[in-house]
Amino acid sequence: MNRRTVVLGMAALSMLKPSGYRKPRDLAVQLWTVDQAMSHDPTRALANLSELGFTGVETAGLKGLTAAVFQTALDTAGLSCRACHASLAELRERGSAIIEDAARLSATHVVCSSPAPSVALDPALPWERAMDLAMSDADWHQTAIDLNRIGDLAARSDLRLAYHNHDFDIRQRNGTRPLLALAEATDPDLVDIELDVGWTHAAGMDPIQMIERLKSRIRLVH
Numbered sequence: 001m002n003r004r005t006v007v008l009g010m011a012a013l014s015m016l017k018p019s020g021y022r023k024p025r026d027l028a029v030q031l032w033t034v035d036q037a038m039s040h041d042p043t044r045a046l047a048n049l050s051e052l053g054f055t056g057v058e059t060a061g062l063k064g065l066t067a068a069v070f071q072t073a074l075d076t077a078g079l080s081c082r083a084c085h086a087s088l089a090e091l092r093e094r095g096s097a098i099i100e101d102a103a104r105l106s107a108t109h110v111v112c113s114s115p116a117p118s119v120a121l122d123p124a125l126p127w128e129r130a131m132d133l134a135m136s137d138a139d140w141h142q143t144a145i146d147l148n149r150i151g152d153l154a155a156r157s158d159l160r161l162a163y164h165n166h167d168f169d170i171r172q173r174n175g176t177r178p179l180l181a182l183a184e185a186t187d188p189d190l191v192d193i194e195l196d197v198g199w200t201h202a203a204g205m206d207p208i209q210m211i212e213r214l215k216s217r218i219r220l221v222h
Contacts, residue, residue, distance in 0.1 A: 028056030028082045030222060038063055042070070046077040058083040058111070058220075067104040074105070081105035083194075083220060085164070088116040088143060091150050103157045109220060110154050111162045111194050115143045115169070132168035140178050144185035151190030162192040162220055170203035170210070179210075183217050196222040 029049055031038050037045040042063045049057065057079055062070045074081060084102040091098060091112060102110045117134035121127070151161035163186075169178040183193060195218050197207035211218060 026055050027053070028058055029054045030058045030060065030085070032060035032085070035060060043073045043076065046073050046079055050077040050079055054079065056080045056082045058085060059105070059107075060085050060113075062101065067101040071105055081107045083107050083109035083111050083162070085111045085113040087114045088112050088146060092116065092146060095150050095153055099154050099157050099159060102154075102159055107159065109160045109162045109192065109194070110150075111164050111220070112147060112150070113164050114166065115139065118142075128166055128168055131166070132171070135168070135178075137174065140181060141185070144182050147182065147186050147191045151187065155190060160192050160219065161190060162194040164194040164222070165196050166199045167203035170200050170205055177205075180213065183214055188217060191217075192219040193217040194220040194222065198222065 031045075034045055034049070037048070038060075042065065046057070055078075057074070059070075059081060065073070071081075081102075084098065084105065084107050086098045091110075099110055114131065115135060117131065117139050118136065119134050121130035121134050123130075125133070147161065147163060154161045163179075163182060165179050169182070171177065179193070182191075193214050195207070195210060195214065199222075200207045200210050
């Protein structure tokens with residue numbers, strides 16, 4: 001089951017309203033799941049998500065809107081912003097602005113959605129595989145340094161920074177798993193983990209085992 005299946009399934013339940021169906025009580029949705037709808041009409045997309053029973057969102061960019069306008073759309077839909085995603089490349093380039101927007105949206109976290117290799121990705125490969133091949137040991141080391149720095153910057157605005165995994169940072173690499181190495185190399189007072197259980201499973205690891213290993217660091221879950 002993928003994210004699209006989950007959203008479509010909830011949409012079907014919302015329309016059919018079978019006996020015993022209950023809307024989720026406090027469930028946030030990552031807006032990348034409905035990126036096409038958000039790109040077309042963010043205000044309507046947010047309203048639709050509210051109608052499905054979601055109470056919060058995790059942004060995947062603001063679709064060209066200012067934080068103030070995006071907040072108005074959330075308020076109109078009756079949604080709150082829990083976290084804001086941005087890639088490490090974006091956080092390196094304009095981390096202060098992203099953190100400022102997240103604070104204006106009353107988010108609790110800024111989430112690093114992906115690392116940033118020092119070489120270009122191979123366009124012929126799927127994104128996840130290309131990232132796996134492009135990331136060097138030095139890149140992973142630099143990622144930890146950057147996460148600590150950006151986490152400190154976020155803390156100054158009363159926000160937390162979290163790192164979101166894919167499959168390539170869960171798979172074994174030179175005797176370790178990059179996500180575990182990042183957890184060891186980053187300050188727990190500054191950097192949390194947002195564990196994506198789908199990507200963890202795709203990497204061949206039991207998500208429950210990963211949660212047990214990182215439970216003191218995990219604050220958000222996909």
